Amino acid sequence: MIQLNLVVIKTSRQEEQVRFYSTIGITFESHRHGNGPYHYAATLDGLTFEIYPLPKGTTEPDTTTRLGFTVENLNNTLQRLEELGVETVQAPASTEWGYAAVVKDPDGRRIELVEQLIK
Template sequence: MIHLNLVVIRTDRQEEQVRFYSTLGITFTHHRHGNGPYHYSGDLNGLTFEIYPLPKDATAADTTTRLGFTVENLHETLKTLEELGVETVQAPASTEWGYVAVVKDADGRKVELVENLIK
């Protein structure tokens, strides 16, 4: 059996990313391991989601990775994200996977938000 337990994104906009992902329901702590860089870490039911600074030789964050999260209330989540100035790429729509919208995080990464209507 395989289980995903770590996702790390790198950014030069850590505080903006913490606000964005906190809106989705992730609670972060700010810390570092040994001599490594300070970063933010949150736990999602056994998955560690971390926001690290860009490496010194990087000029921009990777925006090709697409992330997806299940949220309790899609409309309320989108409303809060819009107040932060977040761009909605795909308006909410009912799909076979649930009620889905796509937004962009502070770096421009596409993030799929799904409200599972079957409870």
């Protein structure tokens, strides 16, 4: 069995990223491993999601990685994100994957948000 257990994004805007991802429902803790950089980490159902500073010598974050998250209430989440000034790239709509929208995080990564299906 293979399971994804770690996703790390690197940014020059750690605090903005933490605010963005906290707004969609992720709770972070500040971490540092040995002499490594301070960063933020969250555990999501067995997946560790981390926000690290950009490595020295790097000036631009990778914005080609697309992430997707399931949220409890898409419309409420979008409203809170809009209050932060977050750009909605794709308005909420029913799709084959559920009620979904796409927004941009503070670095410009496209983030897909899908409303949690009621079971």
